[in-house]
Amino acid sequence: MAARRQAVVIGAGIGGLSAALALDQQGWDVAVFERAAALEPVGSGLAVAPNALRALDVLGLGDEVRAVAVRQGEGGLRRASGRWLLRTDLARIERAFGDPVVVLPRPVLVGMLADRLPPGALRTSAPARVIDPGSKERPARVRIPANECPADLVVAADGIRSATRAALFPDHPGPRYSGFTAWRTVVTAPNWPVPLGETWGRGALTGVVPLPDGRLYLYAAALAPAGQSAPDGDERAELLRRFGSWCAPLPGLFAAASPEAVLRNDVYEMVDPLPSYHAGRVALLGDAAHAMSPFQGQGACQAVEDAVVLAHTCDLAHYTAARLPRATGMVDRSRRVARAVAVRSRPAVLLRDLGLALAGRLPLMRMAAPMYDWRPPGADTPAPPEPRPPKRRGA
Known part of the structure; x- marks a missing residue:
């Protein structure tokens, strides 16, 4: 053998x-x-x-x-003001x-x-x-x-x-460094509906995604020099400094995060x-x-x-x-x-948002x-499988 x-x-x-x-x-x-x-x-x-x-x-x-x-069901994209773009x-x-x-x-x-x-x-x-x-x-x-x-x-x-x-x-x-640093954390979902999807501002974005255990996955990215960290290591405070004036419920969601549970990483590509x-x-x-x-x-x-x-x-x-x-x-x-996402000047942001x-x-x-639309090697049919029944959120 x-x-x-x-x-x-x-x-x-x-x-x-x-x-x-x-x-x-x-x-x-x-x-x-x-x-x-x-x-x-x-x-x-x-x-x-x-x-x-x-x-x-x-x-x-x-x-x-x-x-x-x-x-993932309904979602969309908003401005930092809260207005829906799509x-x-x-x-x-x-x-x-x-x-x-x-x-x-x-x-x-x-x-x-x-x-x-x-x-x-x-x-x-x-x-x-x-x-x-x-x-x-x-x-x-x-x-x-x-x-x-x-x-x-x-x-x-x-x-x-x-x-x-x-x-x-x-x-x-x-x-190479992309110019962005990113944050990730998980919080308990509130008992009221939360708009899902992404919110884009000047050189920054945030996202809210549901998890299967009654929690929400929050992420954010912003232009920043590489290698930095928040003063005293409090990345939750840094999120609130950067996104605290954005539309509700984002400031409240970030405030609900445990400071030690906020991860920060520079983005390389x-x-x-x-x-x-x-x-x-x-x-x-x-x-x-x-x-x-x-x-x-x-x-x-x-x-x-x-x-x-x-x-x-x-x-x-x-x-x-x-x-x-x-x-x-x-x-x-x-x-x-x-x-x-990196656009920062007001005219450029308005033009970007119109395009979105x-x-x-x-x-x-x-x-x-x-x-x-990618298939593993050896897949013998080009047609997608029949959609599966939707899963109830939180099940």
Whole structure:
């Protein structure tokens, strides 16, 4: 009997765990090494779009995610004054693409993926680095705590500041600061209706999204110099300083957040695409390969796509050919939205808002198709599946 192929995954975020599960299902022996002591206990939400739900179907998790997540229904876009620029019925996405955009707590999906791995496959507090990417003739080599191990395949899902990417492509500039910093938090939903969707102002936006457990996921982004933090570390106070004069109920929602539960991160993006997503026997995946701004909600979705394509082919040249153009397109789409958010002068904001209002009359599903109308490799039908019955919010 032939020996099972050995795969090492560096990083246990959504992309790394998805790759490990996909490879395990293809018959690989998988070891996942995570530097942190615990898996993402991050109190934030995660939008899973139709393209990522199809990828999760391949992993056997699609229906489980649909069962626990909230389907997005009505939403829209407002000015900071509260005036609606456009309203959207997000159920149209499900009718057009066979699945909705669903939202669940990020740690829930991380837990689902980790729970499906073989016992002992995941090791935390275990930094790992590639010391030899290998070649067709020899395996890659990875240094792990107090040891080295060979690997037929290394999946580097080690994030925006990927040490593996820097080692494989030392002349590449890596991700660049987008100009935006972002905040995320979760609050208990009030007992009165809250307008859902996004609110755009001068060089900033906020968003309100329901979670399945009676909470709301709040996010915000604003132009700011890189590397800053709020005085005394109180990011809730910083949110209120920046957004406290915006329309209700945003100030009250931010005020309801626990200061220690507000996360702040500078936003970096891969402005210059990598020449390849692989070298030797090492594949880059997720943010390590194509970090993008969050303005299209596709970062984690593209990482899950990466995982499914990689495990399906295991031919790294084919992986790069399949993934680099698509992921680069998603980076560019997110950058275009970021440029619109970044507008600050009053005339430019008025012109932008007029354009957004007019965009509400355009065939939005056609505009969304490049993101959502993706099929996993091996999918034998181009038609979307029948829409599933809507899930009651909070169920």
